């Protein structure tokens with residue numbers, strides 16, 4: 152059990168959440184209160200091995216694996232939770248963005264459970280889950296804060312004004328940073344998703360040994376990674392450099408650009424706190440660079456623990472609970488469609 156916050160006052164609710172937007176099947180029960188949250192049970196089944204031979208996520212394989220694993224994971228989480236459906240306030244699922252067929256399995260399963268148990272269903276935006284996830288581990292973190300969202304599909308600077316109120320400040324023009332790590336890893340012969348292995352390889356090399364660009368290292372909040380990826384391809388094909396030095400030089404430039412963008416956003420918004428979230432937030436060099444940029448600008452820096460950086464159901468349960476507490480769940484939630492595209496900023500001003 153992992154808890155934060157002050158207990159003993161305020162409303163509390165237990166949420167069962169299902170996350171199946173990509174290649175992780177995840178289920179959790181989280182207690183959500185206005186003043187904190189507490190994971191009561193959680194499981195993640197990673198489909199990595201199933202997708203590995205194809206060097207990417209295959210939607211058909213993902214949905215079949217979700218279908219095969221989900222019932223057992225839900226049973227295990229409910230057994231560990233121990234209070235049955237009677238203890239739950241709602242059942243939530245990620246309904247976008249993500250792979251349509253993968254999303255559909257988690258959403259249909261959660262809706263069916265909710266109907267059967269007579270509980271409300273809460274549709275959750277996956278990116279909102281990542282945006283709020285640091286609150287699961289940081290008792291003092293409350294909006295407003297600056298969010299640097301770094302996943303395999305998104306690279307965005309977002310002002311989290313409140314639960315459900317998000318302003319997009321800047322984003323990538325092309326590849327997401329995680330996607331770039333994965334493509335660079337592929338160029339270096341590493342299996343998908345290569346991000347963590349690029350970091351391991353970089354630790355054996357020397358940054359600065361390979362001349363690579365720092366794209367859009369300027370005062371804007373716009374990011375771009377495709378040029379850096381192309382430069383890495385040329386460095387690999389040229390055969391002059393050690394793979395570890397290429398990885399280290401690449402990672403250092405990404406970290407430098409992200410730190411610069413973070414500093415720009417802190418200057419522009421005057422935010423007192425900066426949060427990094429998403430799978431790439433697991434990268435130590437990137438965390439360190441962002442932490443240094445925050446320290447330089449007198450801002451507090453926070454990042455979720457590693458297990459909450461990558462896809463999980465705890466963040467979906469937290470987002471669902473906070474939406475319920477803020478009265479932000481649509482009335483016809485059971486009719487919510489799965490949305491392969493669902494920008495975070497589109498949530499502002501609506502109830503989901």
Ligand code: KG4
Pocket residue numbers: 173301302303304305328329330332333344345346347350429430431432433434435460461462
């Ligand atoms: O947030 P996430 O689990 O899934 C979504 O995209 O929603 O992020 C996955 C991405 C992948 O591109 C993966 O390679 C990258 O995060 N990643 C990393 C590291 N760990 C995961 N990239 C760089 N360094 C890491 N340590």
Ligand code: ZN
Pocket residue numbers: 277281302429430461462
């Ligand atoms: Zn994600």
